[in-house]
Amino acid sequence: MKRITSLLTLILITTNIVISQNSKFSHQSNKSSFTGYEITGEIDGLVDTSIILAYYFGDKQYARDTAYSKSGKFTFSGDKKLDGGMYLIVLPNQKYFDLIITEQKFSFKSKISNLVSNMSFSNSEENTPFYNYLNFIVEKQKQVAPLKSKIANASKDEKEKLLVKQKNIDNEVTKYRDEFLFKYSKIFFAKILIASIDPIIPTSPLDSLGNKDESFPFKYYKKHFWDNIDFSDKRILKTRMFLPKMEQYLDKMTAKIPDSIIVSAEVLIKNSTSNDEVFKYVVSHITSTYERSKIMGMDAVFVHMVEKYYMTNKCSWVDSTQLSKIIERAEKISPNLIGKVAPEFIDYYGKPFMKDPDGKAHALQSLKAKYTLLVFYGPTCGHCKKELPKIKNSLDSLIILGADIKTYAVATEFDIDEWRKFIVDQQTQDWLNVADISFDNEGNPLANSDWRDKYDIYSTPVIYLLDKEKRILAKRINNTQLVEIITRIESL
Secondary structure (H helix, E strand, O other): OOEEOOOOOOOOOOOOOOOOOOOOOOOOOOOOOOOOEEEEEEEEOOOOEEEEEEEEEOOEEEEEEEEEEEOOEEEEEEOOOOOOEEEEEEEOOOEEEEEEEOOOEEEEEEEOOOOOOOOEEEOOOOHHHHHHHHHHHHHHHHHHHHHHHHHHHOOHHHHHHHHHHHHHHHHHHHHHHHHHHHHOOOOHHHHHHHHOOOOOOOOOOEOOOOOEOOOHHHHHHHHOOOOOOOOOOHHHHHOOOHHHHHHHHHHHOOOOOHHHHHHHHHHHHHHHOOOHHHHHHHHHHHHHHHHOOOOOOOHHHHHHHHHHHHOOOOOOOOOHHHHHHHHHHHHHHHHHOOOOEOOOOEOOOOOEOOEOOOOOEOOHHHOOOOEEEEEEEOOOOHHHHHHHHHHHHHHHHHHHOOOOEEEEEEEOOOOHHHHHHHHHHHOOOOOEEEEOOOEOOOOOEOOOOOHHHHOOOOOOOEEEEEOOOOEEEEEOOOHHHHHHHHHHHHOO
16 A cells, blocks of 8 residues: 555634534435445546545555546546545645545546635535535634734734634534534534544532542543544544544543553553454554653553453454564563563572673672662673763762662673673773673583563663662663653652
């Protein structure tokens, strides 16, 4: 599928109102024997050119069909019906316009000079009201725009008058929308429009002392956030509204704490179970989002998703090869989640095997300090040679200020000479420098455990900050983050 770039943002002016769920409108379906799709267009002034029929999916757009316009006339057709949803027709010079596709056979006409205002449809009970609504909103937006410009520089008295005018226009929009939804409640665009309406928040209840619960509005809003979304209708995936709603709910309405994100994610997933395709999208999106999140600790959400859905055969759409990779990734991350005790460097018999340059073994737990800095580096790694001096300087500064920190530095390479040279060059003799320096009978490096997997070491340097009990406070941090975290905790 070809990806194309969206160029238009649909203007929807909404205010909080109660929407009637009853309707006297009866939507008549096309009961013809036609099994494919045929969309015919005629655009006055359009040059002879190739044009694209595309559809929305998440935050992307994908090409579905192409046609060639001759004298402004063109037809998209195929033997298989199009999935329902919001589509767009892309013209040359970054011009395009939206269509709602539920009907499979209809036609339209417009003019290249103003595609929206000149649009008319035949045999489309979906798109005719859609464009009526769109044109109304565009017109009201034209009326509001100059008012907003004047309000910014108006005197107090004039500002109040302008605000009244703006409020009146908003009320017109609200009334029109309410009537529109009452009349056309059965069309798909009504679902899109309803989804833009926020829950109506009632008056906050009073406690036994007569005080308002200040947290009530937000709690009510979040609890009822999904009330106007029909999760049973997979067509919502092919719109521009569903993904932004998901992102608003998870990113802006939920504390950026893994446990909180997981709770919100589960609410969203529970709603999505009414449709297999929606469930697939929601689970996949949440999983991939938090696997690659740049916010520290959010990988716990990814692990939760894999353990609950991918490891329990609830993601049938994932092939066995990809499933194995996803599970393997989660298993590597799981031991080093923030809050867990850092895995110890011990062998099968429970003995420490990481040795200092003199060959003496040291366990991670042997370091007694309020904080332990766990550093993974390669003695020949150019990036390590650049970053570790920064870490060392920040660490020394914190120690001077009174922070109780010791460093357990793990070399990830086996060249002992290079390792010794690195320690001297970087002046890290005061660190507990260790490495897995065991060798087999043929002199080959011998790994004593899966510590690379347990700490998810696929590049260096990697820095972990541990507390007194060796629980992970932070991971994959740089020198600046180290200072910020310790300073915040210690108030240095």
